[in-house]
Amino acid sequence: MRWFSWLTSSAANTLVDPVSGRKLYPIDGGIAFADYHKQETADIPIRNVAMPSHYIVPLRVNPRFTARPIVDIGARVRKGEKIGESEGKFGVAVHAPTSGVIRDLGQYPMTHVSGLPALAYFIEPDGKDEAIEPTPYRGACDDTDRIRDFLQQMGLAGLGGAAFPSHAKVASSPVKTLIINGAECEPWITCDDRLMREHASEIVAGACDLAAAIHAQEILIGIEDNKPQAIAAMQAAAANHGTVTVVAIPTIYPAGGEKQLIERLTGIEVPYGHLSAEFGVLVFNVGTARAVHRALTYGEPLLERVVTLTGAADNPGNRWVRIGHPIAELIPEMAPKPEVDRYLLGGPMTGFAIPDLDAPILKGSNCIIAASPALFPPPPPEQPCIRCGACAPVCPARLEPMELYWFARAQQFGKAQEFHLFDCIECGCCAYVCPAHIPLVDYYRYAKSEIWEREREKSKAQQSKARFEFRNYRLEREKAEKAARAAAKAAETKRRLEAQAQESHAEATASGTNDRDGAASPSAPDANDAAARKKALVEAALARARAKRAAEATEPSGENRE
Amino acid sequence: MITAPYWRAPVSVTRVMGWVLLALIPAIVLHVIFFGPVLLAQLLLASVAAVAVEALLLWVRRRPVVSAITDLSALVTAWLLVLALPATVPWWLTLLGIVIAIGVAKQLYGGIGQNPFNPAMVAFAALIVSFPAELSRWPLPTTPVAWQWASFLGTPNVDALASATVLDTLRTAVHSGQAVSELLGRSPVFGTLSGAGYEWIAVAFLAGGLLLWLRGIIPGRLPFAFLLTLGVLSTLAWLVAPERFAPPWVHLFAYSTMLAAFFIITDPVSGVVTPRGQWVFAAGAALLVFLIRHFGQFPDGVAFAVLLMNLAAPWIEMKTQPRVFGEDHP
Amino acid sequence: MLTALLVMGGIALVLGVILGWASVRFRAEGDPIVDQIDAILPQTQCGQCGYPGCRPYAEAIAKGEADINRCPPGGDEGVRRLAELLGREYKPLEQEEAAAKPKSVAVIDETRCIGCTLCIQACPVDAIVGAAKQMHTVIDAQCTGCELCVAPCPVDCITMEPIPESLETWKWPKPTGSSERKTTETV
Ligand code: SF4
Ligand code: SF4
Ligand code: SF4
Numbered sequence A: 001m002r003w004f005s006w007l008t009s010s011a012a013n014t015l016v017d018p019v020s021g022r023k024l025y026p027i028d029g030g031i032a033f034a035d036y037h038k039q040e041t042a043d044i045p046i047r048n049v050a051m052p053s054h055y056i057v058p059l060r061v062n063p064r065f066t067a068r069p070i071v072d073i074g075a076r077v078r079k080g081e082k083i084g085e086s087e088g089k090f091g092v093a094v095h096a097p098t099s100g101v102i103r104d105l106g107q108y109p110m111t112h113v114s115g116l117p118a119l120a121y122f123i124e125p126d127g128k129d130e131a132i133e134p135t136p137y138r139g140a141c142d143d144t145d146r147i148r149d150f151l152q153q154m155g156l157a158g159l160g161g162a163a164f165p166s167h168a169k170v171a172s173s174p175v176k177t178l179i180i181n182g183a184e185c186e187p188w189i190t191c192d193d194r195l196m197r198e199h200a201s202e203i204v205a206g207a208c209d210l211a212a213a214i215h216a217q218e219i220l221i222g223i224e225d226n227k228p229q230a231i232a233a234m235q236a237a238a239a240n241h242g243t244v245t246v247v248a249i250p251t252i253y254p255a256g257g258e259k260q261l262i263e264r265l266t267g268i269e270v271p272y273g274h275l276s277a278e279f280g281v282l283v284f285n286v287g288t289a290r291a292v293h294r295a296l297t298y299g300e301p302l303l304e305r306v307v308t309l310t311g312a313a314d315n316p317g318n319r320w321v322r323i324g325h326p327i328a329e330l331i332p333e334m335a336p337k338p339e340v341d342r343y344l345l346g347g348p349m350t351g352f353a354i355p356d357l358d359a360p361i362l363k364g365s366n367c368i369i370a371a372s373p374a375l376f377p378p379p380p381p382e383q384p385c386i387r388c389g390a391c392a393p394v395c396p397a398r399l400e401p402m403e404l405y406w407f408a409r410a411q412q413f414g415k416a417q418e419f420h421l422f423d424c425i426e427c428g429c430c431a432y433v434c435p436a437h438i439p440l441v442d443y444y445r446y447a448k449s450e451i452w453e454r455e456r457e458k459s460k461a462q463q464s465k466a467r468f469e470f471r472n473y474r475l476e477r478e479k480a481e482k483a484a485r486a487a488a489k490a491a492e493t494k495r496r497l498e499a500q501a502q503e504s505h506a507e508a509t510a511s512g513t514n515d516r517d518g519a520a521s522p523s524a525p526d527a528n529d530a531a532a533r534k535k536a537l538v539e540a541a542l543a544r545a546r547a548k549r550a551a552e553a554t555e556p557s558g559e560n561r562e
Numbered sequence B: 001m002i003t004a005p006y007w008r009a010p011v012s013v014t015r016v017m018g019w020v021l022l023a024l025i026p027a028i029v030l031h032v033i034f035f036g037p038v039l040l041a042q043l044l045l046a047s048v049a050a051v052a053v054e055a056l057l058l059w060v061r062r063r064p065v066v067s068a069i070t071d072l073s074a075l076v077t078a079w080l081l082v083l084a085l086p087a088t089v090p091w092w093l094t095l096l097g098i099v100i101a102i103g104v105a106k107q108l109y110g111g112i113g114q115n116p117f118n119p120a121m122v123a124f125a126a127l128i129v130s131f132p133a134e135l136s137r138w139p140l141p142t143t144p145v146a147w148q149w150a151s152f153l154g155t156p157n158v159d160a161l162a163s164a165t166v167l168d169t170l171r172t173a174v175h176s177g178q179a180v181s182e183l184l185g186r187s188p189v190f191g192t193l194s195g196a197g198y199e200w201i202a203v204a205f206l207a208g209g210l211l212l213w214l215r216g217i218i219p220g221r222l223p224f225a226f227l228l229t230l231g232v233l234s235t236l237a238w239l240v241a242p243e244r245f246a247p248p249w250v251h252l253f254a255y256s257t258m259l260a261a262f263f264i265i266t267d268p269v270s271g272v273v274t275p276r277g278q279w280v281f282a283a284g285a286a287l288l289v290f291l292i293r294h295f296g297q298f299p300d301g302v303a304f305a306v307l308l309m310n311l312a313a314p315w316i317e318m319k320t321q322p323r324v325f326g327e328d329h330p
Numbered sequence C: 001m002l003t004a005l006l007v008m009g010g011i012a013l014v015l016g017v018i019l020g021w022a023s024v025r026f027r028a029e030g031d032p033i034v035d036q037i038d039a040i041l042p043q044t045q046c047g048q049c050g051y052p053g054c055r056p057y058a059e060a061i062a063k064g065e066a067d068i069n070r071c072p073p074g075g076d077e078g079v080r081r082l083a084e085l086l087g088r089e090y091k092p093l094e095q096e097e098a099a100a101k102p103k104s105v106a107v108i109d110e111t112r113c114i115g116c117t118l119c120i121q122a123c124p125v126d127a128i129v130g131a132a133k134q135m136h137t138v139i140d141a142q143c144t145g146c147e148l149c150v151a152p153c154p155v156d157c158i159t160m161e162p163i164p165e166s167l168e169t170w171k172w173p174k175p176t177g178s179s180e181r182k183t184t185e186t187v
């Protein structure tokens, strides 16, 4: 069997990129689309957009971290001023996108498939767009720790889509290879393409800054070969940098997935649950590389990004948009056609229909597609799986989508995990080719979130159990202590009784003591218990404060939205 | 909620099944040219019966009828069963076969996608066990059409106008002490390579199968591994004992071989989906076909070979899981 | 064909014997059954099962004294998992309407709380803090929603509030599937 797979893949094995002369490695699966719909926007220069009536700047910067608000409602802020404090491993600072007044801090609908709200600032611009004094990076260019902290303070997060905090990646250095991801494999999206054409030298400079910070020896810039102008621009910019190689990779979706790009360029497969840094590789998006350069050299926090506006629209193109710009105020920019029935955030393979257009542009929001039924027809009805196997060969993770589907549907989540559910990158290739029109990825997302929910419940159950057991133990101990105290008291009383026997009014004293004892014991904690109580009290106070803040925050938010 | 991907390839079950039907047309045309139009009557009868049985059972099971009928899967089963049977079997036998295939082997197991066994082969196996005589009366190119019609209507008068398949004839001869070489080319059953007339239909199956492969509807490794294994086995056996075993070309160009290689073992539902597993599945089927043809009791081994491999399919799949992305090389 | 059937049957028989032997031979391994049951119970410690906490209920199940369908917080899913673990027949929950309740936490109206400490004593997981004569409050993250604190409150200031859905707890809905699928599931 080996020889046959060698036969079939030998052509791909000897793949060499004609641009850089580098050997490329084969990747599995994927789809070559007939029409990538990039021509609609790829040749239009990036433009600026008008300032919106307000910004909604979320403090929830990624699924693991919500920044701590540090500016009060009513305060005036300037462009670039820090308004959300970052802490911990995944924290990222949040900055004001323009000068203006903080009108509210509350729950606002988020740019998320659920449309649920998250904590955000409501900022009303004053139109002056006054910026604070920039503070460029002054440290050594290879001081990993200082650069990491600096990037965290500058709010750097991945601009490719997942908004993973950049400093957290830098912290996992040293690595050998730095990969800059300019593949942009998803149809319709051209923001990275435009950025590479227009700001190639800044991207290369950022890549070099990052390489120095993480002590990487080589920099590979991977770009799909359907973007010849971007490749040429990047090559020109990289001409004087010996360590930078621009690599043209074959155009196939999802070649720009982080794992796929690493595999294509280095042959390394990064398994689920591992960081690429463990294998000596780090990947940053081209936009992130440029933002790193702007932050280090000019002290600019990450305030804006390029967003592709495309689809059924008369004025498509790429725009510079600040983080927090409400999507509803961005849509008129592209002059959507009347038949548009919804707006997609991201590409057609992994994006989602925006449930609430009041939601803001986030750091990972790369594209808005005005979707019409003609461009994206409603899916045909789902039919039973015929096990045709079409879904397996297109899977870049070499999974067996029909088995995963079967187990997810039957709620056999353990089995689904055994069949590597979590290795699924949700690229959508399997659902794309399924002749039975099964929304396969929906089943995987459903199974994953059920599993996560169970994990949460399990850990909560464990905590509750521990607390219950501790309480029982405490009650037992208290009872034992009470009994011991009572026994001691009784013994003493007995002694006293004996001593006072002659005075002949022992009865009254004894009963009085017993009464006092009974009333006192529940509120007579020992030292240990007192410490626990104190801690609990502190926690309680914190909880109260949190609740109060949340309550205050929600009220005005409702008014403002009207 | 409509979710990503918002794009889908222009594919559907109907299209897949439609291509399979289309790929069978050359063989059907050749069949009519060689043996006359009885096959068309069989196909018509089987198609109507299959759709009727399927619709009835879906209705009884309160499942959507229209979408299940329009996916054309019942027609594929019906055509394959008809092509697996001699064209001259009585009409009630075809009807019975359809009831078994669609009613028992497909719908009783839960409908399309759920059946562990290939429906057409289940029906064929059941019929060959119950009616071995009827199923070994294959018309010859010389068989008069009138006789074929009579046979179809259930009133054949003389048996001699049809015969067993080449391989069956050979085995019977070998069992009675004759040498293979004495028979080859001497009996009217034989054509240039294999069965008279049938060898050309086999070539048409091959052509249709290649079409399916080129369209990406069947994986090439299944027929490839099947034919390769059968070819190697029969060549070896023939080289060792040429008087006892049929030459490889007789095996390969036997009607049932090509039908099985491109249309039967490629049934995805009851087969194996893992790539390595498909090699095992096809090779195993070929091995069983070879063994049953030479040492078994029944005229042809394809049905039993496929059913036995269907039985082993889940196990093969389990043992041949592909190496998932990032998993260590074994 | 007959030989094949015999061979298959023989293999099945041999495998069956091996499996049977293995299950007897290796059964003793793993957690004791009480721990396994306890791990499935939701640890809400609410006592709705009629036992003073999840562990006693687990012990009762293990001894065969209690049925597996008496824990409403564990829901249908919990009964199913217990049935699977113990090889018993699945049955619907005893108190079905109780299982349909949304997940909630206790909230103390702090303006009305008189600091009587009664709720603290009732809470099985020490999720309420406060000292005598002082306002009490519930630590959301630790409250299991067991409602045991509601009844003892002399001024009725404790209410159960459903936990709102957040981005952290939001789940992808189960795909609805074809109409065919739905009927399959109800059958
Ligand atoms: S492509 Fe669809 S129908 Fe085919 S095996 Fe995969 S899930 Fe089943
Ligand atoms: S969505 Fe998941 S299962 Fe489907 S092709 Fe992509 S990685 Fe494979
Ligand atoms: S009903 Fe369930 S959650 Fe409540 S105590 Fe009993 S086992 Fe625990």
Ligand code: SF4
Residues within 6 Å of the ligand: C105, C106, C122, C123, C124, C125, C126, C127, C128, C138, C142, C143, C144, C145, C146, C147, C148, C149, C150
């Ligand atoms: S606070 Fe009330 S509802 Fe929550 S765990 Fe304690 S007793 Fe149960």
